[in-house]
Amino acid sequence: MKQLCFVNNTGQTIRLEQFVTIERAIGPAKLERKDRISSVTVSCEVIGRPQGTVGAEIKALVDKDPLPKGISIAYEGNMKQQAEAFGSLGYALIASIIFVYLIMVALYNSYIYPFVVLFSIPVAMVGALLALALNLQSLNIFSLLGIIMLIGLVAKNAILLVDYTNQLKENGRSTFDALIESGRTRLRPILMTTIAMVIGMLPLALASGAGAEWKNGMAWALIGGLTSSMLLTLVVVPVIYVIIDKIKEKFTRKKFEGIPTAPQLKNAF
DSSP states (O other): OTTOEEEOTTSOEEEGGGTOOOOOOOOOSSOEEETTEEEOOOOOOOOSSOHHHHHHHHHHHHHHSOOOTTOOOOOOTHHHHHHHHHHHHHHHHHHHHHHHHHHHHHHHTOSSHHHHHHTHHHHHHHHHHHHHHHTTOOOOHHHHHHHHHHHHHHHHHHHHHHHHHHHHHHTTOOHHHHHHHHHHHHHHHHHHHHHHHHHHHHHHHHOOSTTOHHHHHHHHHHHHHHHHHHHHHHHHHHHHHHHHHHHHHHHHHHHTTTSOOHHHHHHHO
8 A cells, every 4th residue: 555656736656655654543344424424423321310311411521522623413312302302392381371371261251360370380380390309200201291281180270269269259259258268168179189180190100010110200290280289279379369359450440540430420510
C-alpha cells in the first residue's frame, strides 16, 4: 500500500508513503448510515431502574460535555417511544379535562359552576402521585393512563355536591346552609362508591405475577387519587363554591346598580 502512486496538480507522481502514515488498527465491523450520514449506534439494557431516570442522566452527561462540531446525537428506541407516548398522553389529559368541562356546562347551563367541579382534579392528582411515591412506582405510561381515568372518576364526587347544592338554593336555602346539607346528605354515597372502587383496585395493586408491574402503577394511581378525592373534596369543593358564589354575586350587583328600581320609576313619573 505504501507504493501506491498518485498524480498531483502539477503532474508529478507521488507515492502514498510520502504523505501518509500507515498503521495497523482495528476498524469498525460494519459501516452504518442514516439519512446518508455516517452513524454509530450505542445501546444498553436498563435493569432495576426506570428508563426515564437513566435517560435523563445520559442527557445531563451529554450536555455537560458537548460533542464536537459536525457530530449530533439522537435518542432512539425506548427513550423516543416514551417521549412520544408521554406527549400523546399529555394531549389526552388536556382533552379529557376540556370535554368534562363542556359536558358539565351543558348539564348545568352555566359556565361558572363547572369550575368548582374541576377543582377536585388537582386534589386527586396529589393523591395519585403520593401513592406512586410511597409504593416506589415510577410515573410511566400506565400510571398516566390511571391518572387520566381519575378525571372522570373523581369528578362525580364534586358533581354530587354541586348539583344537590344548586337544588337546595333553588328551594330558597342560603349558600352556606345548602352546602352543609349537601355535604351531610351526599357523604354516604361518596364514601360507598369510592370505597367500592378502591377495594376493587386492590387485587391489581397487590398482584405479583408475570406482567403485573404495569398494572400495579395504574392501580396505585387510581387508589391514591380516589382516596385523596374522597377526603379532600368535601372540604375543597365547598370552599371554592362559596368563593365563586360571592364573586358571582358581586358582579351581578355591579351589573344592576345603574338600573332604577320600581319605587324610583314611580317617583320619577
